[in-house]
Amino acid sequence: MAHAATHDHVAHDDHHDHKPQGFIARWCFSTNHKDIGTLYLIFSLLMFFIGGAMAMIIRAELFQPGMQLVEPDFFNEMTSVHALVMIFGAVMPAFVGLGNWMIPLMVGAPDMALPRMNNWSFWLLPVAFGLLLSTLFMPGGGPQGGWTLYPPLSLQGGNGIAFSILAIHVAGISSIMGAINIIATILNMRAPGMDLLKMPVFVWTWLITAFLLIAVMPVLAGAVTMLLTDKYFGTSFFNAAGGGDPVMFQHIFWFFGHPEVYIMILPAFGIVSEIIPTFARKPLFGYQAMVYATASIAFLSFIVWAHHMFTVGMPLGGELFFMYATMLIAIPTGVKVFNWVSTMWEGSMTFETPMLFAIGFVILFTIGGFSGVMLAIVPADFQYHDTYFVVAHFHYVLVTGAVFSIMAATYYWLPKWTGHMYSERWGKIHFWSSVISVNVLFFPQHFLGLAGMPRRIPDYNVAFADFNMISSIGGFWFGLSQLIFLGVVVHCAFFSKVKAPARVWEGAKGLEWEVPSPAPHHTFSVPPVLKPGMLAHDDVSH
């Protein structure tokens, strides 16, 4: 199927592929968007398992009431570092990796706009997470005040906090550089004829996400810098004794924090919007509505931050404003869900693993959206705040949302990356095992929260025992299921014998399917010539 688009590569696949020779030259000094994408994805998978191991410790301790296995300090380290590793080490780098691999392929660019900066932004990550994880072995331990680092609690431990803050700075610089690169690639490197409103939705969502990143990661950097100077240089930004205000940290943190949660979900929206049309064999319903909904979600995400702090004692007007603004977000989000369902409506659907994960995403993410709307109701939030209900909410949107979309994307594009098909049978086993266990894991946490079980506590009232045990069983099961994922990916990359065609999925549209599988080291060195029908959305703007 690869015609004119890749005429420079069709004839001679790997021979003129000019991969750098030698392991170090190829991987450490790489400036190739595909290799860097691969590095990001491998790093993210590693962090997913490290963060997952911490979650297993948390669920093991919570298996029964009473203090069983670990010290409270260590438990607190686990909750804090689990979250930091999963957010900044697993989910965000996975999306950046997917963006690296796919955005140039999708817009017909030969590489990212700033290939050398790309190398930098990846290699900062191992530095950041090496630092963060090393704090676990320092006297006084790692951060114990939660990933939100609220002072004064977060400043009351040992000096590990200084290293954690430095790690956040470095990871933040990495994300900002990655975002700049993505913006430059999308704005400058599109193939002729690839108008903005013809771009795949995944590219659109990444463009908007990248703007969110450059707007809020520096705010986080500022907030943690102030923490650092409060602890070590005698400033009193947040120190009540010196005239500061700890609540102000929460405002600054959540001004970053709420857009951050959308940073972790907008690319997921994009992925699902690529996969569902492919397997429903129908164009995406409401392409432009998807783009505008994404943009309005991004805009609204800047004016809802205080829904994380309804209980700090805001004036009534503030509570009402943030309540209604938060509920407003449910509208563009609802538009998206409606469009995905309409895309499937009367489609000739097949249920390969990527589609299963995408459908799982739509259903389960929506449950997370519903609990979000419940939390947005101020008087209700007074009861739910800081309970397991919040934990259930954000794991539905982040695990069955963001993480499911990353897995869907992996299955969807893995044949394009490796040139081989993964095992559909084991992919399906992975899906069903994950989707059942994840609900066993997180659904009971709604009930625990409604009954009043506080989050981030290693021990609990015996009244909560049964649901916690169910949740822990679901947790171990979900954790083990991910070993299947690892197995499928490793098998596909190194052992699979089934060659993948250029257009891996029958209904797939877009430039990435015009190049052979595996995608050659260099693609689109000559810009592709767009033909009618090549793009998924080529007639929307006419």
Added chain:
Amino acid sequence: MNTVAAPTRNARGVVRITLIVSACAFLFGFAMIPLYRIACEQVLGIKLEDGPVTGRAVAAASVDTSRSVRIQFLASVNSKLPWTFAPEVTRIDVHPGELTEVWFDAANTSDAAIVGNAVPSVAPNTASAFFNKTECFCFTEQLLAAGEARRMPVRFIVDPALPRDVTELTLSYTFYENTDATRRVAETVGAPPHAG
């Protein structure tokens, strides 16, 4: 929109703009501190700075004997501060507009001089704008030598404009150790810390 831009030419412009946006965002994080104060004090009517009210405001207030408001007092110390701290009376009924004086007692139970700062809070928070202190130990640092005890006054007036549905107010204080000031005191040992 119809030609591929040579990457390097246009990328520079995008990089410049995005870097400026990032730098502004970084500064905005710091700017939120004054902005927050302005928003609270000018727009939302929340009192942050807890300085004494001016004599003029006090003189202007006329006593509203038609009703009385019950004021409750709470005192606590942050767990890191080895002090005891308590109000002498736990509740008192006052008329709005009436100047009232109450006393709190603090004692340093450790064997070193420590500087503490008391942070006040008024509940319900919507009424805090109507609670005016003319004098308070919370306006200044309090230095207590090892084992020293001190009686400290608070003088306040409840603004007669207090909404009528508020019949009870709680004034609470938490004492925190001011570590920097304590360190400064420790560095000037020799001169025994003078309570002031």
